[in-house]
């Protein structure tokens with residue numbers, strides 16, 4: 628049985644004071660049954676959050692990292708190796724905001740995916756279609772293409788230590804959530820695509836849904852057979868709401 632996982636992507640939100648209040652509000656999730664919980668603050672907040680949560684079961688992740696591990700002359704970047712030293716366990720890669728606004732293409736995404744694993748952390752590969760692509764019935768092409776680009780670059784075996792998040796772009800921050808059936812359809816297709824390359828890896832792969840997840844829709848989404856948890860944006864900035872979402876994912 629795959630474990631449930633819920634990750635809160637704080638994006639470029641939070642002040643020192645706000646982040647410390649949010650972290651304090653999350654302590655009640657320590658030891659939550661049947662679900663792994665990860666919070667993903669900005670890079671500047673990450674060390675403080677990691678320290679504050681060090682004695683709890685909550686884990687910390689990063690929203691991005693450099694496309695190469697180790698140290699080198701690469702102004703403005705932070706490597707996976709450096710993140711790992713701060714107790715970072717997961718790193719998002721391929722988020723649609725970075726693909727659309729910062730020009731990250733499949734080649735960069737694949738390099739970052741490999742660099743994250745080289746640093747000993749788990750990449751959370753984000754894939755998803757825009758509204759136009761869905762309306763043109765290209766969802767499976769787009770999502771499958773984003774996934775295949777990384778499988779082709781790093782090999783399917785690398786997905787034994789990775790997570791995939793399906794985040795339809797039209798559902799992010801819009802209040803429009805994919806229905807559990809719509810999300811399940813794409814999750815099943817993603818797993819089938821991985822299964823074609825390696826059945827064992829496909830079976831163990833955690834698939835998260837992201838896009839306007841909230842306490843009110845979480846249980847229904849997480850109840851679908853191929854939805855193993857969530858990647859939560861806006862609702863993860865509210866400790867009470869995020870805690871309720873995590874509890875909805877607990878299966879233990």
Ligand code: 13P
Pocket residue numbers: 636722794798799800801802837838839840858859860861862
């Ligand atoms: P929202 O939950 O705010 O829609 O954001 C989803 C997301 O982009 C998480 O990575």
